[in-house]
Each structure stands twice: as structure tokens, then as C-alpha cells.
Amino acid sequence: MLRDITIGQYYREESVIHRLDPRVKLAGTFIYIILLFIFDNIWGYALATLAFAVVVKASRIPLKFILKGLRPILFLLLLTVFFNMFFVTGTHVILQYGIIRITWEGLKSAAFMGIRLILLILGSSLMTYTTTPNHLTDGLEKGLNWMNKFKVPIHEIAMMMSIALRFIPILLEETDIIMKAQSARGVDFEHGRVWTRAKNMVPILVPLFISAFRRANDLARAMEARCYRGGEGRTKMKPLVYARRDRAAYLLVVVYIALLIAGDRTLAYFL
Amino acid sequence: MSIVLDKVSHIYDLGTANERFALKDISLQIKDGEFIGLIGHTGSGKSTLVQHLNGLLKANYGTVYYNGEDIYAKDYSMKKLRQKVGLVFQYPEHQLFETTVIKDVKFGPKNMGLPQLEVDMRAFEALKQVGIGDDLLDASPFELSGGQRRRVAIAGILAMQPEVLILDEPTAGLDPKGREEILEQIARLHKERNITIILVSHSMEDVAKYAQRLLVMNRGRVVLDGAPQDIFPHYEEIEKIGLAAPQITYVMQSLKEAGLPVDTSITDLEQAVENICRYTKNVN
Amino acid sequence: MGIIQAENLVHEYIRRDEDGNVEEINRALDDINIDIQAGQFIAILGHNGSGKSTLAKHLNAILMPTEGTLWVDGMDTLDRENIWKVRQSAGMVFQNPDNQIVANVVEEDVGFGPENLGVPTEDIWKRVEECLKDVRMYEFRKASPNHLSGGQKQRVAIAGILAMHPKCIVLDEPTAMLDPVGRKEVIKTITRLNKEENITVILITHYMEEVVNADAVLVMDKGRIVMQGTPKEVFSKVDKLKEYRLTVPEVTLLAHKLRQKGVPVSKGILTTEQLVEEIKKVM
Known part of the structure; x- marks a missing residue:
């Protein structure tokens, strides 16, 4: 799956x-x-x-x-x-x-x-x-920590990578459902000319983007509710x-x- | 006119270590004009089953016949099948994508290649059927309330004028009033247009109220099949697979055990009231 | 003063046009007065758009009062300095289980809150273990959230809040997207936390069956609190609840109709057992 x-x-x-x-x-x-x-x-x-x-x-x-x-x-x-x-x-x-x-x-x-x-x-x-992907992000975050001096937001980049890893499988599954739902409304993804097939991507991409934004918004709120305010002052559960x-x-x-x-x-x- | 499933099995992750049956040897017939309630807990195979009915998923073993025709035959048109068997997914409002309500509802009939006038008429009619007023036709779907969005999405399927309408938990996440409105509209569609309805639901109360026939699924099999009043007295079997009978069934059952000769097959509220009143000392 | 106290709380959503002129004012909360004591289990009911989610957002300092005052654990939420302390003492669980889990491993997600609070590593591990055991999810600590059921994910989310050691948990429709099994799991979990850990619970929902054990029920409509009382008191007013687009549990409705027909059962029956007992008396 x-x-x-x-x-x-x-x-x-x-x-x-x-x-x-x-x-x-x-x-x-x-x-x-x-x-x-x-x-x-x-x-x-x-x-x-x-x-x-x-x-x-x-x-x-x-x-x-x-x-x-x-x-x-x-x-x-x-x-x-x-x-x-x-x-x-x-x-x-x-x-x-x-x-x-x-x-x-x-x-x-x-x-x-x-x-x-x-x-x-x-x-x-x-x-x-x-x-594991988590370990890899942790490694990147700590290993490239020195880049902070050059204003490279390493903590934020690592956090984004880790969140992306969590949501990619969810969004893939969602794509699958949206494709099926639009097929049920008569969209044909397998046949037709290149242009038609490209046009058929719109009913998938629009809902997918909306969903991704909604999820991002929800997640940001949930993170704030758990007192997330960037890398400063954070401790680590699994320090390297x-x-x-x-x-x-x-x-x-x-x-x-x-x-x-x-x-x-x-x-x-x-x- | 009917849908027949002949020994349908579906296997997920075939050929891998995670291989497992999602549907196991299912044979059943869905007759024209029936109102079917399909229940079972999460992962019992309900959603997988309904996706076989319009060809979105293909059985690994067995065949599905629509009006006597094998839908897996080489020259069978899946596109036509999907127009006749409309499937409303869970949270269907998440699939809205057009800029206005009316445009989104027209999407289905347009894909069918109907003439412009026909497309328009079907879209207007479908929106009327779900109770969306003319003032909202040009609104953006994203300005509407959750319940309205859900109804617009259902109208998008209705506009294709299917002979069979399958709804996968159409009331999930709505408030009580919103739930009731959607279910009432579905019941009306069934009554007035004689559309075959398959309602996938977690709520025993809902299926007991609306469906004429219940299919109870567990672990990829249909374990109970019959009229609600025949099935709910077997509430112990239903509980064994992690579901519960309607509250009224429990009341009637307990009353009977307490010695009151009430009818335990009743699931309808009004009937229950009348039945209980017969055996109690009333004030007036 | 209770753990949560609102005095004449008002919230207005103001929509402006491109020039910044006020186009529309929507009063989402209108003169809310509540006083919730520590250790209580409070249920807030209301149809979609009644203002209950807006109220929840105030409790977590996501929104600020337009007028009036809200104190969470004695802290005025309008004071920007209190914002993180407010969020720590009134933790919030949201509706969508997928969209509030941050980490890719269950235990790391529960550790997320304490990490943000700057809790030392050793203590984080202790808290994570304790909280996962509290919600009965300890055996899943190494699992990926993607492989859990909806109810399990919500329990992880609750553990994630518990790990911040809040005094109060606000749950904004935590069961709306769950199946009956998941709903039961979540309600059982929060009821136990309330009874055993003495954590104040504020449960926002539109499933009536979930609130029969609450200490008090508040019903909201058009941004106001329109009914208030014990579940028994509130559910005895079946017709009034209908006006607010709500329905009562089916047994309550059955009892109500029997009463109308003249069967002398008492008002506000909440469970099948109660109803059966009452009917037995008048057999």
C-alpha cells in the first residue's frame, strides 16, 4: 500500500x-x-x-x-x-x-x-x-549546527524534513483516494491525449493542495499549542x-x- | 436490474509478506430499488467492497455482474458503469475543486459528454435535490458550511443520474441536525426516484431507521444479511464483532428479560413507544 | 477563582475589504461567563458554528478576547507574557488525529511538548513513559503513527498533551472523525484521567452519548451559553435541545415520548439501564 x-x-x-x-x-x-x-x-x-x-x-x-x-x-x-x-x-x-x-x-x-x-x-x-529518516535528520541538524553562524536555519530545515517525512505517506494515500473519487465522476486518467491527461490533473491537484494547506495550518496550530517556538531553548529527548x-x-x-x-x-x- | 457478486475475493499486497484478504469469497445480489445498510467496524472491508461495485478496485478472484453483464469482460465500458453506479466517498467535500458550486456539480455530467443544456439541467436538479438554494450557485464551495459542502459534493454524483447510489459514511463529522438532513434527503431520493441506495455507516441507529436490508461485515466477509428487525435481535453476535445494536434493541431486550412481553424486533422509536405503552400503567 | 474563568467574554471576527474598511462583523462569542473548578469534567455542546470551537481557541490563547476577560489558571490570556504558560496549563487536543502528530515515532511525538518546554532529557523519558502508560499506549511507543487506528492516534495526542503536565485538557471534537470503537477508547481514556489524575477536562462534542457522565453540560448557540446544568437537567429539555439543532440519546428520546404518552417515567433519563428500571416500576 x-x-x-x-x-x-x-x-x-x-x-x-x-x-x-x-x-x-x-x-x-x-x-x-x-x-x-x-x-x-x-x-x-x-x-x-x-x-x-x-x-x-x-x-x-x-x-x-x-x-x-x-x-x-x-x-x-x-x-x-x-x-x-x-x-x-x-x-x-x-x-x-x-x-x-x-x-x-x-x-x-x-x-x-x-x-x-x-x-x-x-x-x-x-x-x-x-x-532511520529521523536519525538522519537529527544527524543533519546537529552535524550542520555550525552553519547557524552563517544564518542558515538548520533547525528549521531539519524540522521541515522530519514533518515532510511524516506527511508524505499520508498525502500519497490521499492522492490515491482523490484519484478514485474523480474517476467515479468520470475522469479518465489512463486514456486520451497528453493535453487531456494534463488537464485531468487539475481535479486532483487542486484538492490535494487545499488539503496540504489545511493540514499545514492544523499542524502549525497543534505545534503552537504544544509550546513550539523554534529551536531556541529546546531540549532533546534523544540527544546525539x-x-x-x-x-x-x-x-x-x-x-x-x-x-x-x-x-x-x-x-x-x-x- | 441488479448487481451480483460471484465469489469475489480481494487481496491486498499480493505476493508480499503483508499479503492479506480484504474481501473473502463474497457472493450476494443487490436488487433494483433496495435500500441497503452496510455496517462493520473499520477495516472490515466495507470500503473495499463498495469500490468493487463500480470497478474502482478489481477482484483478484470472482466476478461482478451489473445487469447481467460481466464488468470484467474485455469490451465492457467502466466509464459507463461508473455513471450508473455513483460512489460518494468519505468526506466527499475534500474533492471539490471548481471555483463555483454549479461548475463543480456540472463536472460529472460534462465528463459524460452530454449536451450543454442537459448538463445544466442535471446540475440544477441535483442541487435542488440536496437542498442547496439558487443563491449559492455561484458561491465558491469553500465559502460554504461543512454540511453544505458535503451536500454539494453529493449533488456532484447525483447530477450523473446514477441508478445505484453508494454513500460511504455520508454523515461523518457533521452535527446531529446536519446528519439528519443528509439522511432524510437520501431517504427521499430512494422513495421518489427509486434509486438503489447502499449506505455505509457506523451508526446502527441510522441504518436501523432507513435501511430495508442490512449487510454486516467482519474480516472481509458478509457475516449477517437480512432485514434490520431480523438481525438486531441477534445483538450478541453483533457485539462479538465489535459493533453494538441500536439502544432501543437493548431496552426492548431488557424489558423482555424483566418479564414484559414486548416485541424485541422493534428498532423504530414510535413503534417502541406504542409497544411499551401496551404493557404499562399509564397516568392518563 | 476556578481554573478557567470567563467574564463577559466577547469575540468578534472582523472581515475587512481591500481598503481596510470593516465589511462584516461576526460575533462568534457573545457575553460568555463561566467558572470551571479544578477537577471538573465539563462538556460543551452545540451545533457546527455555534461558537464552541472559538471558545476552545480562547482557552488555548490561540484567540484573544475582543472584550471581557478570560483567566486560565489565574492568568489573563490577553497578557502576551502568559501565552506559553497558558498553553502549558490548558493543553489542547484537536479533531483531526493525523494533523496534530508531529514526529514519526510515537514516543518522540509524546516527547515533543516537553522538549519545547526545555525539560531535561532524563525527565522527558520519564514523562513519556508515564503518559503513554496513562493512555494505555506504552506498547506502541516505537510504532509509526501511520500504522495506528484513529482512536490510538488520538490517545497518543492526549499523551502528548499530558506530557506537558497541564492542569486542564481541552478537547475540541476529538471523536468527530473516529469510528464507534475509537470514540469509546478516547472517552474512556479522558474519563479515567479526570477521575484518577484529577485533571480538569473540557470536552467539546456533538455526540450526546459522550457527555452523560460529565459534571456539567454547557449548550452553546449563536455564541452564547443558552443552557447549563447536569446532563440530567439538560437532557430533560428535549424540545429545547432540538431548537438548538441538537438531539438527545435515543433512550432519552424514548423516555421522553413515553412520558408524553402518560407513562410515569422520570425526566432526563440517560442510559438504557435507568429506563428499564423505571419501566419495571410501572409494569
Whole structure:
């Protein structure tokens, strides 16, 4: 049912990765992705794949489930590989058939792009699989707290994200009901020309917007009734506090960076 | 003319771990001109059932026949079916979207492709039927009171002139007077135009007062089917599935247990008064 | 002075045109005088548009009096400085269960109020546990609100208010969108809170069955309080209630009609048991 859709799905499991502070996971994922782009050689990818495998093992999420996350981007992946394979120019021709020309450089570029994209998607989805949306917002709020100094309303942004997460499933279900109700009044959403179909969205969008505004208004009033007046002076029921495992995780990230640099230098020395 | 459900089953989340029956093997016939009260607690399958009657949901097993025709047949027009079987959803006023009352009511007949004049006439008539005066035709639906908005939304379905009218809890959230007005209008439609009515409700008092036939649902099945006066004496069965009989049933039942030979099948207030008076010492 | 006291309270909604000239004045509350004592269970009845929701909004300092004064726990609601204290001492539960739950986990939602009040973390956990147990929702503390029934959601909302340690709870049609099972759950919960925790309850509703156990019933019409008394007193005036677009419970109506026919049952019968007892006497 629509109500069960969650953004960036969470996979419930008891593991050390699940228990990590969301700030560690956010920072770790961010660094991991940046490094994928900086160290784009065999060593970089090998280590990145190894690191990914270790984290997956520790997270206790079945690999099959994680790989499923690639399905929606399969087309994009193939397209990227395809373009790199055929359009990257190089000198070492492997195969030539008419205007089709595959070079060693093209093949290498395609493989690297493919691997990078796969690791990028898998790495970031691993973060959402192991972190509840609430935890993620908490992590963003506290982790980006320093941006307050630059007048970025981090608390408000985090609150909005959290409320959006709560209301998206409700509004999705409401969309479903409104669509059915308008179908009962003779609107055909499946057939007809593009223009007609676009016009048919009006009887859905207008009630949906009205409902969203009504809900927003109600919620604002309910929040005020519960003495909400912004982030100032608020305490936290679940404050984020670093534990020993979080410090250890940060240390591992540093080790990872060091290994990448060391391997890269060594590789450069020999080649 | 009738609706027939033949062994209809509907399964939610088929093929997933959450798979469950919303409707289980339902067979029943709804005859032309009946006034049916459909009751059951939340999640018993009432709303799922009514959405099968106009093809908004499709049965996983079994078939629905409308006037003898299989609605799942390839060349059957769902659009036509939905004109004939009008469905008023819960809180229908939440689906209003036009700038004026009259425009919103015209939306349904317009989608049917009727000529302009016919569309206008049907819209005016439908609004009259629900008791919305001419002074409100050009008002914005959002300026109206809650009860008026609800009636405009019902008029939007009536303007399609359906043969069967299904209303999913049409009185939810209204005040007592608003509830009574809506129910009276529905009863009048049934009486004057002989429309088949299916009223989905939580209120035993309401269905007891208006419906000729009750369908009681529990866990996706129809567990009781019959006239109110035949069903309510079985109030213990009704209680078992989390519902309650009308208060009058309880009074009559207790009086009978106390030795008063009253008729326990009575659910109508006036009849109850008359029946009880027969056995009491009256002052005058 | 009671926990809630209104003196000549008036509220006017003023509609202005584009130039700021007054176009229409709508007197939503007209000369309201009430005095509610701590620990009472008060029911406010009235049809839609009778002014009962406007009154509720005053109790929570969402609206301010146009004329007259309203004191909540001794604080004048007109005084802007009191606004958060008023909201803390008179908590408010609204009609739509979905639109008042803020967090994605039940326990976090109950913690929302205390967080706003700056309660230390440890105390928040204590309050959350206590309040969820009070409304019998403790076993659902880790659940998502989206997977609860309407009645359960309302009970979570009540716990969310309780966690602010209010003296008084105002419930604005809390059962209007619920099914009979959910309605019973909510009424049972607030009745228990009133009896056991001695919390003042102000229940706004148009379901007559829900108010038979109240200490006092106020009936509103056109912004005024037009009837006032115990449920028995108020429900004995069946015809007058009809004038105000209200109806009485079916047993009360049955008793009323029997009386009219000359069966000597007493006025203002509220339950089936009472009626049966009375009829037995005249068999």
C-alpha cells in the first residue's frame, strides 16, 4: 500500500552500523564519495570495493537486498557504459566494424565509470538502509549546527524534513483516494491525449493542495499549542552523543584515507 | 436490474509478506430499488467492497455482474458503469475543486459528454435535490458550511443520474441536525426516484431507521444479511464483532428479560413507544 | 477563582475589504461567563458554528478576547507574557488525529511538548513513559503513527498533551472523525484521567452519548451559553435541545415520548439501564 512507501528505505536490523551516530555515517558517506572521484584508479576502486564489502558484512543486510537498489538506475548505468565504450577516443583499437570502433581506452573508461557509479549508489544507499529518516535528520541538524553562524536555519530545515517525512505517506494515500473519487465522476486518467491527461490533473491537484494547506495550518496550530517556538531553548529527548564505537569509526575513516593515499603513491612510483 | 457478486475475493499486497484478504469469497445480489445498510467496524472491508461495485478496485478472484453483464469482460465500458453506479466517498467535500458550486456539480455530467443544456439541467436538479438554494450557485464551495459542502459534493454524483447510489459514511463529522438532513434527503431520493441506495455507516441507529436490508461485515466477509428487525435481535453476535445494536434493541431486550412481553424486533422509536405503552400503567 | 474563568467574554471576527474598511462583523462569542473548578469534567455542546470551537481557541490563547476577560489558571490570556504558560496549563487536543502528530515515532511525538518546554532529557523519558502508560499506549511507543487506528492516534495526542503536565485538557471534537470503537477508547481514556489524575477536562462534542457522565453540560448557540446544568437537567429539555439543532440519546428520546404518552417515567433519563428500571416500576 502507498502508506508503506518510505523514502530511502530503511532496513531494520541490529548491527553496529545501525547503531552508529548518524553524523559518522553522513560524514563517512560524504568522504567515501569524494574519494571515489579523487582516486579513480585500480587501487582506489579495489580499496573502495573492499571497504564497502566490510561495511555490508558488518551491517548484516543481505547483499542481495542491497544490490536490488541498483535496479532503478540500471538503464542509466548501461547508458553511461555504452557512451564511454563507443565514444571515448583512443589509439588501441580492439574492434572495428563499420563506424563502430571500440578502443582499449574506451573500454577502460567505461568500466571505471560503471564501477564508480555502482559504488556511489550502493555506498549512499547503504547509509539510508542503516539509518532511520529521523536519525538522519537529527544527524543533519546537529552535524550542520555550525552553519547557524552563517544564518542558515538548520533547525528549521531539519524540522521541515522530519514533518515532510511524516506527511508524505499520508498525502500519497490521499492522492490515491482523490484519484478514485474523480474517476467515479468520470475522469479518465489512463486514456486520451497528453493535453487531456494534463488537464485531468487539475481535479486532483487542486484538492490535494487545499488539503496540504489545511493540514499545514492544523499542524502549525497543534505545534503552537504544544509550546513550539523554534529551536531556541529546546531540549532533546534523544540527544546525539558520540560513543566509543563512533570514535573508532572516525578512526577507520582516517585509516581508509591514509591507505588510499599510500597505495596511490606506491602505484604512481611503479608505473 | 441488479448487481451480483460471484465469489469475489480481494487481496491486498499480493505476493508480499503483508499479503492479506480484504474481501473473502463474497457472493450476494443487490436488487433494483433496495435500500441497503452496510455496517462493520473499520477495516472490515466495507470500503473495499463498495469500490468493487463500480470497478474502482478489481477482484483478484470472482466476478461482478451489473445487469447481467460481466464488468470484467474485455469490451465492457467502466466509464459507463461508473455513471450508473455513483460512489460518494468519505468526506466527499475534500474533492471539490471548481471555483463555483454549479461548475463543480456540472463536472460529472460534462465528463459524460452530454449536451450543454442537459448538463445544466442535471446540475440544477441535483442541487435542488440536496437542498442547496439558487443563491449559492455561484458561491465558491469553500465559502460554504461543512454540511453544505458535503451536500454539494453529493449533488456532484447525483447530477450523473446514477441508478445505484453508494454513500460511504455520508454523515461523518457533521452535527446531529446536519446528519439528519443528509439522511432524510437520501431517504427521499430512494422513495421518489427509486434509486438503489447502499449506505455505509457506523451508526446502527441510522441504518436501523432507513435501511430495508442490512449487510454486516467482519474480516472481509458478509457475516449477517437480512432485514434490520431480523438481525438486531441477534445483538450478541453483533457485539462479538465489535459493533453494538441500536439502544432501543437493548431496552426492548431488557424489558423482555424483566418479564414484559414486548416485541424485541422493534428498532423504530414510535413503534417502541406504542409497544411499551401496551404493557404499562399509564397516568392518563 | 476556578481554573478557567470567563467574564463577559466577547469575540468578534472582523472581515475587512481591500481598503481596510470593516465589511462584516461576526460575533462568534457573545457575553460568555463561566467558572470551571479544578477537577471538573465539563462538556460543551452545540451545533457546527455555534461558537464552541472559538471558545476552545480562547482557552488555548490561540484567540484573544475582543472584550471581557478570560483567566486560565489565574492568568489573563490577553497578557502576551502568559501565552506559553497558558498553553502549558490548558493543553489542547484537536479533531483531526493525523494533523496534530508531529514526529514519526510515537514516543518522540509524546516527547515533543516537553522538549519545547526545555525539560531535561532524563525527565522527558520519564514523562513519556508515564503518559503513554496513562493512555494505555506504552506498547506502541516505537510504532509509526501511520500504522495506528484513529482512536490510538488520538490517545497518543492526549499523551502528548499530558506530557506537558497541564492542569486542564481541552478537547475540541476529538471523536468527530473516529469510528464507534475509537470514540469509546478516547472517552474512556479522558474519563479515567479526570477521575484518577484529577485533571480538569473540557470536552467539546456533538455526540450526546459522550457527555452523560460529565459534571456539567454547557449548550452553546449563536455564541452564547443558552443552557447549563447536569446532563440530567439538560437532557430533560428535549424540545429545547432540538431548537438548538441538537438531539438527545435515543433512550432519552424514548423516555421522553413515553412520558408524553402518560407513562410515569422520570425526566432526563440517560442510559438504557435507568429506563428499564423505571419501566419495571410501572409494569
